[in-house]
Every structure is written in structure tokens, then in C-alpha cells.
Amino acid sequence: MIRSMQATDIPDVLALLHWMDAAPEREVFAPDSRDPRELHLECEEGLCLVEEDDDGVRAYCALSPFRDGLVLEGPIAEYAGSEGGSMNALLGRAAQHTDGQPVYAFSARDNLPVRTALEKAGFAPLHSTAFYSAPLAQISHGARVPDGMRTTDSLPVAEYRALYRAAEDAWAGRLDWTPEQYAAHFADDTVRLVALWRGNHPVGFAELEFSPDDARADVTYLAVHPAERGQGLGRVLLALAAAEAQSHPELRTLRVRAHDHLHSARALYARMGFTHCRSMVTYLLDGDEEA
Structure with a gap:
């Protein structure tokens, strides 16, 4: 029954x-x-x-x-x-x-x-998402801020939205967050942000969520502005994110993810020594209106 x-x-x-x-x-x-x-x-x-x-x-x-x-x-x-x-x-x-x-x-x-x-x-498959992991010490090795740049642990909500919008269309779910929702999210003790700036302009960020029970930090979002790509800033942000997570002794592993169409991200993870650990498939059952 x-x-x-x-x-x-x-x-x-x-x-x-x-x-x-x-x-x-x-x-x-x-x-x-x-x-x-x-x-x-x-x-x-x-x-x-x-x-x-x-x-x-x-x-x-x-x-x-x-x-x-x-x-x-x-x-x-x-x-x-x-x-x-x-x-x-x-x-x-x-x-x-x-x-x-x-x-x-x-x-x-x-x-x-x-x-x-x-x-x-x-239900029809939309895409698959692969997850990769590596020891924090391996990814944080050599972490440094490039000359002429600086980092912060926060971004104004408008700057965050602009980078979020520019970096990946699939992230549109956060564009309708209110300032209060944004502030509440980053007030969570398990959430961290590493933002990279060139002068007064943010060029990218790595967002982390900590899972102490699993000794793991997850990179939930990695964004580099399209105009700044091709300079190795994705690698820089991942190393800085790993260094931030490594400052918490209960964490040992960094995990990242990429949809199946993000070939450059998957290639970056492979070059940095991440290994595949799991894959998820997203399905959709269409409603009366287009999803």
C-alpha cells in the first residue's frame, strides 16, 4: 500500500x-x-x-x-x-x-x-556532474597571490552577483537572492569565500563549504571573469581555497565538481592531481511549462 x-x-x-x-x-x-x-x-x-x-x-x-x-x-x-x-x-x-x-x-x-x-x-537526463577530490596539502602547495592582486574573504553583494552572472549561466538560482539571504549564507560558520581582486575590480572567487564530520571542504562555486581567463587564475583560486581550508585542522580533503560540458574545468582538476570520486546525473520530468 x-x-x-x-x-x-x-x-x-x-x-x-x-x-x-x-x-x-x-x-x-x-x-x-x-x-x-x-x-x-x-x-x-x-x-x-x-x-x-x-x-x-x-x-x-x-x-x-x-x-x-x-x-x-x-x-x-x-x-x-x-x-x-x-x-x-x-x-x-x-x-x-x-x-x-x-x-x-x-x-x-x-x-x-x-x-x-x-x-x-x-524523466529525461539533463547532464551529469563529476566530483573530484585531493588532499588539501597537495592542492595548497605553493599557494600565493599573484603580483598586483589581493584577496578578501567577502564581496559586496552586487560584485558577487556580477561575477556569478558572468561566470556560468547555470548558476542563475542565486541571482534572485536578497541582500539578507546573501548575508545569512555567508554568516554560516561552514561557508567561506576567497575573492581575488585586481585593483578595485574582483576577477574571481572560490566559495567553500566545510564538512568537518567528513574532514572535507567542498568548492561549491569557482568563478573567473571571462575577461580574466587563460591566466591560470582558476588554479590560483583553488590553491588559495585549499590553503584556507587547511587552516582548519579537522579538514583533510578538498572536493570539486564540474558538469559534463565544462571540459576546461575537468582538465584543470586533472592537471592539479584531483581524482574522480563520484558522478551524479540530473533528471527532469517536464511540466506543462518549459523548465
């Missing part, structure tokens, strides 16, 4: 999440919380569905607001069967609640059961 999730389902959903976490190839977009109370609070904000039988909850998925539409959490099903029955049934029920909005989904490249179920339900 497929129904809305209840508080009593939390232990079974947590078991599914931990099962997913146990193998990288099972990864899908899923709740962040692994604590019962926090998971309950997190799941209250969207439509959450479970499939149950006599043994309890067998599968989970959810829909939440995202970008111009919705994002799918899951589907997660430890006992999906050879034909993906649990996942197919959940996706069919979730599709009844999209109200014609586009729905995004994210799955590990190697999670073939979920990818098959998504494509059977009408």
Missing part, C-alpha cells in the same frame, strides 16, 4: 536511508537528516510517500519545492525487485501531485535501478 508518511514510519525510513548510505552507487537526492526528530521536521515541509507491507515500510519518496518547480527525494527501495516495482509505484503516485510543475531528480551514475525507474516514469 502506498500512502503519506507518518511519524511512526521514521525508523523504517531511517533504515532505508542508512542502507542507501552504505554504498555510493545507491546514492540519490535524499533527506539530510539521520536523526529521528530532525528527519520528522524535515519531512513535514513536503509531500512524503511510503510503500508498506506486512513487514513495514519498503520504499520512500518525496516532493519538495525547488527552483522553478519541485525536486524528488528518492525513490529509495531496498527491496525494489527485479522490475523496480516499489520505485515504479511510488513514482507513479508522486507524479499525480506535481500540478504540472517540472520535477528534478538526482541519482548516482551507477544507480541503475533508480535511473531505469526514473526514465520509465518519463
Whole structure:
């Protein structure tokens, strides 16, 4: 039976999440919380569905607001069967609640059961994102600010938006941030910014998020203004970002990412000694309007 999730389902959903976490190839977009109370609070904000039988909850998925539409959490099903029955049934029920909005989904490249179920339900792959990692000490080695330039740990919101807009069209989601949202984001203790300036003009930035529990720093955004490219500033920013992260002794690794069309970024990561660690595929179920 497929129904809305209840508080009593939390232990079974947590078991599914931990099962997913146990193998990288099972990864899908899923709740962040692994604590019962926090998971309950997190799941209250969207439509959450479970499939149950006599043994309890067998599968989970959810829909939440995202970008111009919705994002799918899951589907997660430890006992999906050879034909993906649990996942197919959940996706069919979730599709009844999209109200014609586009729905995004994210799955590990190697999670073939979920990818098959998504494509059977009408989701189409948009792009893949590869993640690369390297020891902080390796990337920070030789970090220095080029002659005639300087760094800061912040940017005025207008300058940030201008670089954000110029560097990559796919980042448009942050262009509608209010000054208050921008300030709140960078007030987070796990977020850092390394901005590179030539005179009074910022030429690029590296944005970091720290994950102390994983001993890792993630470069969430790397931007170099198009007029400043070809001078090795991407390498400079990555080295400076690694040096910033290395000042926090609980961190050991730097992780970066690039979509499949960003060939220059992928080549830079390879030259600097990053190694591929995982890939995610972004899917879209088109709504009534163009996404």
C-alpha cells in the first residue's frame, strides 16, 4: 500500500536511508537528516510517500519545492525487485501531485535501478556532474597571490552577483537572492569565500563549504571573469581555497565538481592531481511549462 508518511514510519525510513548510505552507487537526492526528530521536521515541509507491507515500510519518496518547480527525494527501495516495482509505484503516485510543475531528480551514475525507474516514469537526463577530490596539502602547495592582486574573504553583494552572472549561466538560482539571504549564507560558520581582486575590480572567487564530520571542504562555486581567463587564475583560486581550508585542522580533503560540458574545468582538476570520486546525473520530468 502506498500512502503519506507518518511519524511512526521514521525508523523504517531511517533504515532505508542508512542502507542507501552504505554504498555510493545507491546514492540519490535524499533527506539530510539521520536523526529521528530532525528527519520528522524535515519531512513535514513536503509531500512524503511510503510503500508498506506486512513487514513495514519498503520504499520512500518525496516532493519538495525547488527552483522553478519541485525536486524528488528518492525513490529509495531496498527491496525494489527485479522490475523496480516499489520505485515504479511510488513514482507513479508522486507524479499525480506535481500540478504540472517540472520535477528534478538526482541519482548516482551507477544507480541503475533508480535511473531505469526514473526514465520509465518519463524523466529525461539533463547532464551529469563529476566530483573530484585531493588532499588539501597537495592542492595548497605553493599557494600565493599573484603580483598586483589581493584577496578578501567577502564581496559586496552586487560584485558577487556580477561575477556569478558572468561566470556560468547555470548558476542563475542565486541571482534572485536578497541582500539578507546573501548575508545569512555567508554568516554560516561552514561557508567561506576567497575573492581575488585586481585593483578595485574582483576577477574571481572560490566559495567553500566545510564538512568537518567528513574532514572535507567542498568548492561549491569557482568563478573567473571571462575577461580574466587563460591566466591560470582558476588554479590560483583553488590553491588559495585549499590553503584556507587547511587552516582548519579537522579538514583533510578538498572536493570539486564540474558538469559534463565544462571540459576546461575537468582538465584543470586533472592537471592539479584531483581524482574522480563520484558522478551524479540530473533528471527532469517536464511540466506543462518549459523548465
